[in-house]
Amino acid sequence: MYDLHYYPGNASFAPHVLLRELGLPFSLNFVDRDKDAHKGAEYLELNPTGRIPALVRGDLVLFETAAICLHLVDSKPEVGLAPKMATPERAHFYKWLLFMATTIQPDILMYYYNARYTTDSDGGEAVKQAATQRLMNWFQTIEDALPDEGPHFMGADFTVLDIYLLMLARWGRFLPTPPRDMPKINAIARAALERPSVRAAITSEGISGDFLT
Ligand SMILES: N[C@@H](CCC(=O)N[C@@H](CS)C(=O)NCC(=O)O)C(=O)O
Known part of the structure; x- marks a missing residue:
């Protein structure tokens, strides 16, 4: 189960769509930016840059949207959301x-x-x-x-x-x-x-x- 820490329309949007495209099980965890939750100690443990998003799956904790996207597509290459490797x-x-x-x-x-x-x-x-x-x-x-x-x-x-x-x-x-x-x-x-x-x-x-x- 993936846990996506998101804020509406933020950089979390691309991973959010991808989780749905790939049919991966996930939950959404709202980061309350209005209360600066993204700068709080709990969130900084996940993403030390204090930016949205973060993706968590068990021990795997990721930040940087493009890296998250690449990891997600690589988890299901058969879906074809990225061209084949080394082409x-x-x-x-x-x-x-x-x-x-x-x-x-x-x-x-x-x-x-x-x-x-x-x-x-x-x-x-x-x-x-x-x-x-x-x-x-x-x-x-x-x-x-x-x-x-x-x-x-x-x-x-x-x-x-x-x-x-x-x-x-x-x-x-x-x-x-x-x-x-x-x-x-x-x-x-x-x-x-x-x-x-x-x-x-x-x-x-x-x-x-x-x-x-
Ligand atoms: N390089 C980061 C940038 C993420 C980013 O800029 N997120 C924005 C929202 S779209 C953010 O958290 N802004 C709040 C802030 O910088 O304080 C990534 O791609 O994940």
């Missing part, structure tokens, strides 16, 4: 997953938590503006690389990348040019939103309204 497709899969996790996600953090990224008490807005420009550029980088024919990030096969991109597209929804305005990203995200796993995750996290707006 060129797998290499591209790693490339895009890590691009999203290590290039886009940090800029998302700079966008939302801009004041943390400067010692200048008036500097937050400038950090946010610079992150805004980079983020629109990064989403365009993905848009330009996506296959014309779709229907998924990697072409014919639905993978973790579709879920991850959907999550990032939500986080980028307030950008002047949001990801949903990029036709291929929008099509991929909208297709992902039709999946029962995604619908169930959205409902159980209590997220309302258009996910991408």
Whole structure:
């Protein structure tokens, strides 16, 4: 049994969808961010970075969303949510997953938590503006690389990348040019939103309204 420590719409969303896609037994453990539970001693035991999510299964305690996603898909390779090991497709899969996790996600953090990224008490807005420009550029980088024919990030096969991109597209929804305005990203995200796993995750996290707006 997996225990996912989550907050609605946070980075826990991708592992949450994956647990459902893979049919793995899991429970959801709400981390009350309004009470700073993610900075409390109990949660820091699981995730010393004080960020959402954490995944626990027995003695296995994991943080870092991309690592959690990779571990989950590797537990059921037959479901095919990642390309086969040691193939060129797998290499591209790693490339895009890590691009999203290590290039886009940090800029998302700079966008939302801009004041943390400067010692200048008036500097937050400038950090946010610079992150805004980079983020629109990064989403365009993905848009330009996506296959014309779709229907998924990697072409014919639905993978973790579709879920991850959907999550990032939500986080980028307030950008002047949001990801949903990029036709291929929008099509991929909208297709992902039709999946029962995604619908169930959205409902159980209590997220309302258009996910991408
Ligand atoms: N690199 C981490 C980042 C996770 C992350 O940024 N989580 C956000 C929510 S989406 C968070 O916990 N923010 C609260 C904080 O930083 O205080 C991961 O991918 O798991």
